[in-house]
Amino acid sequence: MNSPAPSPFPILGVDTSSHAGSLALLHGHTLLEERSLAATGRRHARTLVAEVQALLRSHSVAPRDIGLLTVSAGPGSFTGLRVGVVFAKTFGYLTGTPLVAVDTFAIIAANASAEVTRLWVLEDAQRGALFAGHYTRTPEGHFAATGTTRIVPLEELAPLIEPADAVIGPGVKRLPDDLRTARRCLEGDLALPRGEHVARIGLRQWATGDRVTPFEFVPHYIRRSAAEEVAEKKALESAR
Template identity: 35%
Template sequence: MVSRYLILETSHRIGTVALAVDGAIVAERRLDEARRHARDLVPAIQELLRGQSWSARELDGVVVSSGPGSYTGLRVGLMSAKTLAYATGCALLAVPTFEAIREQAPGAGPNVDVIADAQQNHVYVQRFGTNPEPLMILPLEMWLESALAWNVAVTGPGLETLADRMPPGLAMLPEAYWHAKPAGLLGVSLPRIQLGERDDPFAVEPLYLRVSSAEEKWAQLHPRPAQQAIQTG
């Protein structure tokens, strides 16, 4: 008996919706930056399902990128995935975006760093391979020193803005590997699917190490009473 999955990748400004049967992608559709809102994502999902003559209730699972990435895009993708999983009872599998990007780059060497621009001269970085490191935020120069010392290969959306700051001795993977794709998300989730694992729709949240710039600005404009006392005391 075949298993059917919906895959949502909205961590990047260009999102992707895909359908898979067992371990193979059977349909895929890209969404431009203007179509990552919930009101646009849902019709795109419906169109893709109709194209395969599937109904939402025939899905065995929803695989969704959980970040880091576009704050708004991740929230929209996760909200849609959680709602669908709750409504249909299918499995929800949230995949860290950097793990999917690493999955797409086999044979890249013993150590691969996936990076994203964290602004203010910092990067999100996670190292995979023989010397793994967890997801963290580091000053750009500190990370570059470590990356050169460990002779890593670099990939990830951060190269869109930071490629020209990479030193000559640092290997960068081709641009085709910089962003998470449905095949990468599916590849990471398949072992969990085979074990019958699933995530709790009420517990899954976007993977972030700090608040968004919008929330930072809000906090500055609306300090808590304790903060006001410190500032005015």
């Protein structure tokens, strides 16, 4: 399994995409600490800043010492992703730290054990559907997407999941019981993105030149929130 060349600087991994956010601080490939985020840290950028500062202080690392900022970009919670994006833009702009946007589903896929070579990552899309992305393990041992993440109605999902596929992610609990019994389901903490994986995947992306500026970083929503769709509908109705 190949790894990027060692990085001589601290790396910060941030995930706010789920109900259980996560922060991680690495130095090169060495994990210094990983912390769960308090609920307020996932809802308010100001609180997230305080939690990041506490993590850095505990390891005597100043914000400007961070050599790479890696942030989960979605899909996931609309509110959580927005908090993460605001933090990333602010931190990146103020410190000049290189920024990498990391696919949330790739982060979740990284939780799977080594014997898993194919899997579907699922997230609840509401309205009787799931966000679904398929991933396979590369010769280097990492997961890569085989296509784009899409919205799949629950009743159309079963034919897509082959016997060799595992399933993982917060959306697994929405699967029918017969499908959950017939396929390998990775649940519990395995279904949630981790800050350590954000940082490690982000480091690999950075090594290949895959990075963004604070102004370019946008969340991967797949579709707008229900509130936004309702607002647009009202605007169209009032314009008639």
